[in-house]
Amino acid sequence: MREAWAKFVRPSRTQLAWGIALCLVALAVVVQVQSTQSRDRYAGMRGDDLVQLLDGLTQESERLTDEVAALERTLEALQSGADADEIARQEAQRRADGLAILAGTQPAVGPGVRITISAPEGRITADLMLDAIQELRDAGAEVIEINDSIRLVAQSWVSESPQGLLIDDQSVELPIVIEAIGDPHALAEGARFRGGLVSQVESQKVGGSVAIVESPEVEIASLHHPRAPRYAEPA
Amino acid sequence: MGDATDRRPPDVTVVTGPSARTERALDASMELLNSIQRDTIDPEYAAVASGGHGRSRAPVLVVVIGLIAGLMFTTSGLRGGLRAADAVSARTELITQIDQTEQRIQELRAQGNQLSIEIEQIEREQLGDAHVLSEPDLVWSGLISVSGPGILLTISDNPKDANGTIVDQDLREVANGLWLAGAEAISINGHRLSARTAIRQAGAAVTVDYRSLTTPYRIEAIGDPGALGSAFTGNSGGSWLSFLSRNYGVTWAIERRSELLLGPDAGLGVDHAGVA
Numbered sequence: 173m174r175e176a177w178a179k180f181v182r183p184s185r186t187q188l189a190w191g192i193a194l195c196l197v198a199l200a201v202v203v204q205v206q207s208t209q210s211r212d213r214y215a216g217m218r219g220d221d222l223v224q225l226l227d228g229l230t231q232e233s234e235r236l237t238d239e240v241a242a243l244e245r246t247l248e249a250l251q252s253g254a255d256a257d258e259i260a261r262q263e264a265q266r267r268a269d270g271l272a273i274l275a276g277t278q279p280a281v282g283p284g285v286r287i288t289i290s291a292p293e294g295r296i297t298a299d300l301m302l303d304a305i306q307e308l309r310d311a312g313a314e315v316i317e318i319n320d321s322i323r324l325v326a327q328s329w330v331s332e333s334p335q336g337l338l339i340d341d342q343s344v345e346l347p348i349v350i351e352a353i354g355d356p357h358a359l360a361e362g363a364r365f366r367g368g369l370v371s372q373v374e375s376q377k378v379g380g381s382v383a384i385v386e387s388p389e390v391e392i393a394s395l396h397h398p399r400a401p402r403y404a405e406p407a
Numbered sequence: 408m409g410d411a412t413d414r415r416p417p418d419v420t421v422v423t424g425p426s427a428r429t430e431r432a433l434d435a436s437m438e439l440l441n442s443i444q445r446d447t448i449d450p451e452y453a454a455v456a457s458g459g460h461g462r463s464r465a466p467v468l469v470v471v472i473g474l475i476a477g478l479m480f481t482t483s484g485l486r487g488g489l490r491a492a493d494a495v496s497a498r499t500e501l502i503t504q505i506d507q508t509e510q511r512i513q514e515l516r517a518q519g520n521q522l523s524i525e526i527e528q529i530e531r532e533q534l535g536d537a538h539v540l541s542e543p544d545l546v547w548s549g550l551i552s553v554s555g556p557g558i559l560l561t562i563s564d565n566p567k568d569a570n571g572t573i574v575d576q577d578l579r580e581v582a583n584g585l586w587l588a589g590a591e592a593i594s595i596n597g598h599r600l601s602a603r604t605a606i607r608q609a610g611a612a613v614t615v616d617y618r619s620l621t622t623p624y625r626i627e628a629i630g631d632p633g634a635l636g637s638a639f640t641g642n643s644g645g646s647w648l649s650f651l652s653r654n655y656g657v658t659w660a661i662e663r664r665s666e667l668l669l670g671p672d673a674g675l676g677v678d679h680a681g682v683a
Contacts, residue, residue: 193476214502217610219494222501225609228617229508236515236674243522250529260533263526268540269682274602274675275544281683298643302579310605314677326549326602329586331643353680391683401546404591404629407554407668 228310273315276325276396280315284353284390285360289373291346291380296337298330300378304350304369305330311362313352317392319344320351325396340396356386509618516673546592549601549672553592557629557667558636560585562648564622565656573624575608577651578615581626582606584644588635590628594669596620601672616672632663 183191214222249259272278289296289304305324308316316324322339330339337344352359363369363384373380545551560581565571582600585593593600598615600606605616612619628635639645640661651657 190476193478214505214610214612217612219498219501221610222498222505225612225614225617225619226501226505226508228607228609228614229505229512232617232674233508233512233515235678236512236519238678239674239676240515240519240522243519243526247522247526247529250526250533256529257533260530264530264534270677271540271544271548271550272682273677273680274548274550275541276602277541277544279683280680282680284679298583299576299580302583303576306575306579306605306607309603310607312679314603314680316602324602326547326600326604327586327591328602329583331583331587355679393683398543398547400543401553401555401591403555403557403631404546404553404669405555406542406546407552 231312274325275398276315276323277398279391279393279395280353281389281391282314282353283356283388284313284315284351284386285356285363286385286387286390287350287352287363287369288383288385289346289348289350289369289380290382291373291378293346294336295378295380296346296348296373298332298337300369300372301330301337301339301344301348303372304363307362307365307368308350308352308354308359311358312354313359315353315392317351317394319349321394323392323394323396325398351390351392353390353392356388360384360386512617519674548675549592549599549604550675552668552670553629554666554668555591555629556632556663556665557590557627558632558639559662559664559667560626560628560639560659561662562622562624562626562657562659565658568655571651571655571657572611573613573622573651573657575606575613577647577657578613578624578626579606580647581644584639584642584647585626585628585630585635587642587644588630588638590630590635592629592669594627596625597670599669599672601675603675604672627664627667627669629667629669632665636661636663 217225246259246263250256250263269278273280305316305328318324318339322328322342322344324339328340330337332338333343335343337348363382370382370384372378373382546553562573562577562581564573578595582593582595595606595615598604598618598620600615605614607614609619612621613624614620648657648659652659
């Protein structure tokens with residue numbers, strides 16, 4: 173025992189080299205561990221997540237830049253006076269159209285995708301549908317319609333009943349066809365994203381299949397028929 | 408209704424496996440060191456003891472191998488450290504970019520709102536009553552601020568349980584439950600939900616329209632204050648929250664409010680869709 177101790181306090185050169193090397197390795201490990209910890213409100217976000225977040229933000233900022241530029245042109249045209257009346261009329265019409273499309277009270281047309289989901293009866297849950305809708309909105313969907321008959325609006329809800337899936341109190345039969353207007357490529361990519369709609373539907377648990385068709389023109393004819401709001405008032 | 412049971416995979420923690428592995432590894436390395444010492448020193452002693460003149464080259468080899476190994480470990484360790492430092496600076500760079508872009512978005516939104524107001528004023532002067540947008544559409548779409556009675560639903564993470572962190576799926580289920588219960592307008596932490604709002608996850612943060620939110624989540628919903636709360640508690644949204652609170656210690660509460668004010672979904676519009 174004493175011998176072992178003596179050996180320990182008087183290491184050979186080799187042991188010393190090992191010791192120093194291990195010390196440095198430990199140091200490197202500590203540095204690495206520290207670098208992955210720490211940091212503010214983005215803690216817990218991996219590099220990939222941050223890149224994804226930045227991508228979304230950049231897209232949004234580009235969209236807003238275009239929008240602001242368009243508004244500036246409109247304002248300039250309105251102030252220049254020449255055919256301000258006509259421009260005012262056009263602009264008002266554009267705004268009214270946009271509103272009606274968002275509220276679901278007018279039919280809409282534009283580029284987009286047609287997604288067909290086939291699956292055994294009862295496997296498509298309300299949660300899966302909710303997730304799919306969020307994914308499409310995240311990818312920039314402006315108008316969404318289910319099975320050529322249900323026009324989705326802000327207030328739309330998904331639920332499960334003994335008879336099957338319900339959206340806005342209307343039953344959703346299989347196969348489910350989702351049509352969405354927006355950038356076709358972005359929408360298709362949104363659905364194909366790892367862990368997204370396609371991988372969920374084609375998982376063993378659901379055992380279904382998804383077909384995505386990008387189209388330069390998707391027509392959405394179904395309308396939402398809103399009642400007058402009872403509690404919410406313009407403020 | 409909301410089958411929340413498969414929400415998260417069960418936590419699998421193997422307690423014996425990794426530690427047993429470490430012990431074995433430790434023993435093995437000790438054995439290696441011991442054998443180096445044994446096998447290299449013993450022949451040397453033997454050679455000296457026997458008075459032989461053939462000196463063993465083994466000690467020199469040990470030193471060389473040890474140095475090479477030490478150098479390899481050290482350089483790989485250092486390089487790992489440098490790589491980690493690179494990762495840190497790349498991360499800092501990303502976060503700076505995110506903050507800048509968020510700032511830019513806020514400025515653009517404010518700019519757009521200001522321009523819209525000016526344009527609307529000129530239009531009103533020029534077109535008079537011909538320029539009237541449907542009020543119900545404005546309310547339902549989320550394009551304008553609305554006020555009215557309703558409920559305030561507050562949800563908080565349970566910091567002591569990793570599963571007690573609210574994720575996008577939870578807020579999605581909650582919003583869905585509130586619409587199902589008859590809500591007319593909803594805001595999450597001040598962000599109004601429209602037909603284009605996406606509730607998503609980016610790492611640890613829940614994002615609404617790419618803006619990251621943090622606990623506690625304040626969900627304001629305009630509707631019949633009494634019926635809204637009870638209908639929500641009884642539907643899939645309420646059972647989802649009950650599941651979270653029972654199993655992961657998430658806390659939530661509903662308060663009735665006689666007057667709520669919900670801002671618009673700023674920057675809401677369409678670019679690809681036209682009226683057919």
